[in-house]
Amino acid sequence: MKAPSVTEQMKAEEGTERVQRAMAAQDYDPAAPRCATCVYFKHEPLVRLVERTLDSRHGKKTRKVMVRLRPHPTRNPMVDRCTFGNFLVKPAGVCNEWHSRSGERIALETAP
Numbered sequence: 001m002k003a004p005s006v007t008e009q010m011k012a013e014e015g016t017e018r019v020q021r022a023m024a025a026q027d028y029d030p031a032a033p034r035c036a037t038c039v040y041f042k043h044e045p046l047v048r049l050v051e052r053t054l055d056s057r058h059g060k061k062t063r064k065v066m067v068r069l070r071p072h073p074t075r076n077p078m079v080d081r082c083t084f085g086n087f088l089v090k091p092a093g094v095c096n097e098w099h100s101r102s103g104e105r106i107a108l109e110t111a112p
Helices: 006-025
Strands: 041-045 049-055 062-068 078-082
Antiparallel strands (some): 041 078, 049 062
């Protein structure tokens, strides 16, 4: 593979500078407060529970328990979940409980 020429390198550097200026002009924030950047966000496999009936050793009593199914290796869907409220979320969503990994929070305005 041929190494890039000096003019190609200059064009590439000029392009990145142009992009950086455009990002600064638009006040672009790569880590905006959204679910995907929150400490409570978790991308995990879907957990499926099944109710099973267990017999006692002597066969007198039975009880029902919830057992976690093993995930299928290729067909188990991945879901996005908020561990604070334990509900499914979209990565671009946001709520008032957002926390960044560095400890930042969304400030709630309180009326005097």
